[in-house]
Amino acid sequence: MTTHATDGHTDAQADHIQRERYADLTIGDGEYVIYDRQNHQAWVQSSEALSLDGHR
Numbered sequence: 001m002t003t004h005a006t007d008g009h010t011d012a013q014a015d016h017i018q019r020e021r022y023a024d025l026t027i028g029d030g031e032y033v034i035y036d037r038q039n040h041q042a043w044v045q046s047s048e049a050l051s052l053d054g055h056r
Helices: 011-021
Strands: 022-027 031-036 043-046
Touching: 011 022
Parallel strands: none
Antiparallel strands: 022 031, 031 043
C-alpha cells in the first residue's frame, strides 16, 4: 500500500476522495451533467454517459 507524502492518504483513500468530489445528475431528454462539488463552475453536460469504472 502506497502512502502519499504530501497528504498522508493511501492510494485507496485518495481514489475515494476523488470519487466523492464529483457528482452526476440526469436531466430531461436523456442529458447528463457531471459536476465538481468543490468548484460549482466546473461541469460537463453530455447526451451520452459511460461508466468510469469500465474505462480505468
